Amino acid sequence: EAQVTQNPRYLITVTGKKLTVTCSQNMNHEYMSWYRQDPGLGLRQIYYSMNVEVTDKGDVPEGYKVSRKEKRNFPLILESPSPNQTSLYFCASSLQGPGPLHFGNGTRLTVT
Amino acid sequence: QKEVEQNSGPLSVPEGAIASLNCTYSDRGSQSFFWYRQYSGKSPELIMSIYSNGDKEDGRFTAQLNKASQYVSLLIRDSQPSDSATYLCAVNRDFGNEKLTFGTGTRLTIIP
Numbered sequence: 356e357a358q359v360t361q362n363p364r365y366l367i368t369v370t371g372k373k374l375t376v377t378c379s380q381n382m383n384h385e386y387m388s389w390y391r392q393d394p395g396l397g398l399r400q401i402y403y404s405m406n407v408e409v410t411d412k413g414d415v416p417e418g419y420k421v422s423r424k425e426k427r428n429f430p431l432i433l434e435s436p437s438p439n440q441t442s443l444y445f446c447a448s449s450l451q452g453p454g455p456l457h458f459g460n461g462t463r464l465t466v467t
Numbered sequence: 468q469k470e471v472e473q474n475s476g477p478l479s480v481p482e483g484a485i486a487s488l489n490c491t492y493s494d495r496g497s498q499s500f501f502w503y504r505q506y507s508g509k510s511p512e513l514i515m516s517i518y519s520n521g522d523k524e525d526g527r528f529t530a531q532l533n534k535a536s537q538y539v540s541l542l543i544r545d546s547q548p549s550d551s552a553t554y555l556c557a558v559n560r561d562f563g564n565e566k567l568t569f570g571t572g573t574r575l576t577i578i579p
Contacts, residue, residue, distance in 0.1 A: 372509075386565070393577060396510070397571035398555065405565055445510055453559045453567035455501065458510035 357382045359403045361446050361459035368436055369467055376462050378446030386449045387429040388413070388456070389421065391442040398445070403453070404429055436466045470494060471558050473570035478527030484579050486543040493537070499559040501534055504552045505572065511555055515541065522552055546577045564565045 357379045368374055380387065387452055388403035390413075400413030402422040420432040424437050429448075432442060447456040476567055490500075499518055503511035514569045515530040516521045517539065519574040523530045529542040539558075556570040 388567070390569075395571065398557075398569040400566055400568070403565060411565070414568075453565050454499065455513045455516050456503075456511075456557075456567070458512070463508050 356439075357457070357461040359446055359448050359457050361462050363462060364460060365463050366464045367467065369433050370437055374433050374436060374464075376433075376444060376446075376464070378429045378431065378459060379456070380429075380448040381427065381429050382448065382456070382457065383426065384448035385426070385451050386453060387423065387428070388447050388453065389419070389446065390445045391432045391440075391459070392445060393462075401444075402432070405452070436464075437461050438466050440464065441466050462463065470568045471556055471570040471571045473554075473556050474573040475571055477576050478573055479576045480546050481576055482490075482546060482548060482577055484533060484546055486544075486550065486577070488541040488545045488554050488556075488573050488575065489514055490540065490546060490558075491538045492556075492558045492568075494558070494560055495537065496560050497534075497537075497558045499568075500530070501557040501559075502528075502530060502539075502541045503555040503569075505555060506552045512552075543575075548577045548579055551575060551577045 389401040390398045402421040404410045446459040469509045493574045504537045505511040517530040546560045553572040555572045
């Protein structure tokens with residue numbers, strides 16, 4: 356089944372404790388992206404990747420890191436999480452460019 | 468001015484009627500336009516994509532694009548209770564800009 360898989364689905368952590376949210380797609384998509392969704396603010400792009408080893412900042416990249424060492428994987432790293440990073444995170448992919456996106460099931464992160 | 472604007476709603480429509488959702492965007496260079504549906508607690512899923520002026524129909528859904536007026540709309544005919552969701556408009560500029568910008572969404576409720 357074609358899908359984007361994010362893990363974990365729920366994560367509660369404390370301020371400053373490094374964490375990684377994994378994202379993997381099995382559709383051989385070139386484009387992958389991370390979004391955060393907050394009430395009243397909608398979906399905001401954090402980082403995106405056009406292909407392996409090619410990443411770029413979205414609209415809200417501060418406090419986040421990404422890597423794209425393999426085509427299928429695009430992990431999101433929070434080196435020192437803060438409470439303002441409490442949010443619902445989505446990974447998404449598309450065949451080429453930010454075209455029709457396939458979304459993962461989301462990761463609800465709480466930073467206390 | 469926001470890059471992509473939608474009326475947050477809620478928009479209430481009787482079952483069987485036509486629901487009309489609107490989206491305006493600020494960048495005249497925008498080339499690709501998408502409508503996503505998001506049920507509460509779920510990830511967004513693509514409904515329609517449109518790239519040229521005019522109407523595009525897919526089942527009960529019609530997307531309308533007017534680049535001169537910088538708006539894109541989604542019509543849902545014969546609205547069903549299962550159409551109750553938040554509808555997200557997304558816009559991409561193409562030509563080297565690989566960011567996809569979302570509106571904050573319109574919450575639609577279909578009244579039985």
